[in-house]
Amino acid sequence: MNAVRRMRLAAALLLALALAAAAAPWIAPASPSRQDLAATLAPPSRAHLLGQDKLGRDILSRVLHGGRVSLAVGLTTVTASLVIGAALGAVAGYAGGWLDDLLMRIVDVLLAFPGLLLAIALTAVLGASVRNVVLALCVIGWTGYARLARGEAHRLRRREFVEAARALGASDRRILWRHVAPLLTAPLLVQATFGMASAIVAEASLSFLGLGAQPPTASWGAMLNDGRAFVLVAPHLTIFPGLAIMLTVFTLNFLGDALRDLLDVRPPTDLWR
Amino acid sequence: MTRLALRRLALAIPTIVAAATLVFLLVHVVPGDPVDVMLGESAAPADRAALRQALGLDRPLVAQYGAFLAGLATGDLGRSVVSGEPVARLVAARIPATVELTLGALAVAIAIALPLGVLAAARPGTWIDRGAVAFALLGAAMPSFWLGPLLIIAFAIELQILPVSGRGGLAHLVLPACTLGVGMAAILTRMTRASVLECVGEDYVRTARAKGVGRVRVLARHALANALAPVITILGLQFGALLAGTVITETIFAWPGVGRLTVEGIQARDYPVLQGCILAIAAGFVLASTLADIVNAALDPRTREAR
Numbered sequence: 261m262n263a264v265r266r267m268r269l270a271a272a273l274l275l276a277l278a279l280a281a282a283a284a285p286w287i288a289p290a291s292p293s294r295q296d297l298a299a300t301l302a303p304p305s306r307a308h309l310l311g312q313d314k315l316g317r318d319i320l321s322r323v324l325h326g327g328r329v330s331l332a333v334g335l336t337t338v339t340a341s342l343v344i345g346a347a348l349g350a351v352a353g354y355a356g357g358w359l360d361d362l363l364m365r366i367v368d369v370l371l372a373f374p375g376l377l378l379a380i381a382l383t384a385v386l387g388a389s390v391r392n393v394v395l396a397l398c399v400i401g402w403t404g405y406a407r408l409a410r411g412e413a414h415r416l417r418r419r420e421f422v423e424a425a426r427a428l429g430a431s432d433r434r435i436l437w438r439h440v441a442p443l444l445t446a447p448l449l450v451q452a453t454f455g456m457a458s459a460i461v462a463e464a465s466l467s468f469l470g471l472g473a474q475p476p477t478a479s480w481g482a483m484l485n486d487g488r489a490f491v492l493v494a495p496h497l498t499i500f501p502g503l504a505i506m507l508t509v510f511t512l513n514f515l516g517d518a519l520r521d522l523l524d525v526r527p528p529t530d531l532w533r
Numbered sequence: 534m535t536r537l538a539l540r541r542l543a544l545a546i547p548t549i550v551a552a553a554t555l556v557f558l559l560v561h562v563v564p565g566d567p568v569d570v571m572l573g574e575s576a577a578p579a580d581r582a583a584l585r586q587a588l589g590l591d592r593p594l595v596a597q598y599g600a601f602l603a604g605l606a607t608g609d610l611g612r613s614v615v616s617g618e619p620v621a622r623l624v625a626a627r628i629p630a631t632v633e634l635t636l637g638a639l640a641v642a643i644a645i646a647l648p649l650g651v652l653a654a655a656r657p658g659t660w661i662d663r664g665a666v667a668f669a670l671l672g673a674a675m676p677s678f679w680l681g682p683l684l685i686i687a688f689a690i691e692l693q694i695l696p697v698s699g700r701g702g703l704a705h706l707v708l709p710a711c712t713l714g715v716g717m718a719a720i721l722t723r724m725t726r727a728s729v730l731e732c733v734g735e736d737y738v739r740t741a742r743a744k745g746v747g748r749v750r751v752l753a754r755h756a757l758a759n760a761l762a763p764v765i766t767i768l769g770l771q772f773g774a775l776l777a778g779t780v781i782t783e784t785i786f787a788w789p790g791v792g793r794l795t796v797e798g799i800q801a802r803d804y805p806v807l808q809g810c811i812l813a814i815a816a817g818f819v820l821a822s823t824l825a826d827i828v829n830a831a832l833d834p835r836t837r838e839a840r
Contacts, residue, residue, distance in 0.1 A: 385559055502676065
């Protein structure tokens with residue numbers, strides 16, 4: 261499959277997932293929090309396609325609503341991290357000097373931690389909530405974009421077209437915006453696609469540990485945590501939310517691969533030849 | 534070589550101190566009062582003052598930081614708020630279990646990724662290559678907190694050939710190690726495949742083939758040897774994800790390691806324990822990436838000269 265077709269396929273899948281999540285209040289067969297204590301842990305049936313959980317809530321509805329949390333956290337985290345990281349990185353890389361050194365030291369220290377561990381620590385200290393999950397993921401997330409933007413800007417600032425712009429009297433701000441920034445978009449876009457996949461996994465991990473979305477909010481990670489106690493008797497509690505995470509992450513990674521090959525950010529990954 | 538190893542190890546120390554500082558700042562500067570979190574906001578003022586004093590939180594931040602670093606240098610990480618035991622001892626008691634799990638996961642990852650990656654690169658476009666690619670994509674998308682329960686359902690409940698949880702002999706290690714190792718196996722497979730594919734096109738491989746060296750021997754001795762450097766680098770970098778992943782895997786399988794202790798610390802709001810666990814994991818990560826650097830230098834003289 262060539263990169264264009266892969267990208268279209270992945271984009272279509274992603275759009276379908278996003279639409280399903282966005283339209284959850286209208287297309288979900290039931291309210292995600294409506295309990296039916298007469299039918300706790302009921303397996304999949306005609307009325308409840310994916311079965312019911314420990315409080316008799318409809319799992320399909322909760323998976324659909326959980327998608328809203330996952331995608332919202334993913335999108336917010338990536339947007340905020342990207343804007344902050346890319347701006348700091350591009351300015352530091354272009355300017356060089358002490359600003360550049362300082363920024364890179366901060367990035368190095370943050371990257372000395374496994375990201376998920378820092379997020380666990382931060383949410384544990386800040387308190388469990390979706391807002392704090394986004395905050396914690398941003399604290400770590402911006403570093404990747406900063407490092408990428410810094411590297412590219414640093415490389416570009418000695419190129420002839422930048423020198424030429426400067427010789428023509430363009431200000432640094434203009435050069436950054438008009439000549440450097442446009443060249444950063446492709447690599448940043450690719451990184452953001454993968455970043456969104458990792459943000460979604462990280463949110464689910466934190467929710468799985470009880471540090472993310474709090475009950476009764478439906479979140480894929482929290483649903484998996486709920487299902488853990490019933491793995492023996494009701495595996496459907498575990499299977500479907502996990503499938504949703506996997507499908508979403510797979511789609512984003514697939515899109516990222518296609519975009520990378522398409523935009524020629526790095527040599528093609530050669531995965532689909 | 535020894536000098537380089539010592540230099541890399543010496544460089545790891547400031548990184549660990551920086552990481553420790555970050556953990557310290559996390560607990561002390563982040564908005565929100567740890568005492569509030571530990572006791573609840575409705576606690577009696579006298580209790581709060583007592584805990585504050587016991588934790589040294591009533592002293593100026595700089596003094597607290599000094600005491601923290603001094604304690605760190607002597608291996609004193611404070612005492613658990615819940616049990617009163619020294620944190621260093623609590624964490625140390627859990628380290629063997631986590632090392633066992635991590636090494637098990639590493640073994641799983643390498644045992645899957647190296648042969649699969651090399652085979653895929655040796656026969657591009659065939660079913661084995663497609664299989665390897667599919668595994669790399671699916672494995673990378675599979676969260677451990679899903680894979681773990683699925684493995685439990687399949688092997689512990691349906692087939693009943695492996696224990697559900699806990700730590701014991703080798704049988705207990707299989708499911709947790711697979712749960713933790715598959716994600717890394719996926720990344721490594723991809724890396725190995727790409728790296729070997731690149732080397733197969735090199736002149737020295739053609740020379741070796743022209744000399745009459747067999748396909749398998751060229752792959753193993755020439756292509757893989759040169760393809761290994763990026764693989765080891767990734768191994769070192771991904772080791773951190775592996776260590777952080779123990780928090781989740783150990784929770785799923787009730788594995789008595791540092792990761793499980795981290796979650797226990799969070800649930801009991803035992804900040805000194807939480808701080809000690811995170812420090813131990815971060816230190817493990819720094820040491821692992823340092824080790825990857827040293828191994829790379831030992832295997833490849835070119836990286837040695839570059840430094």
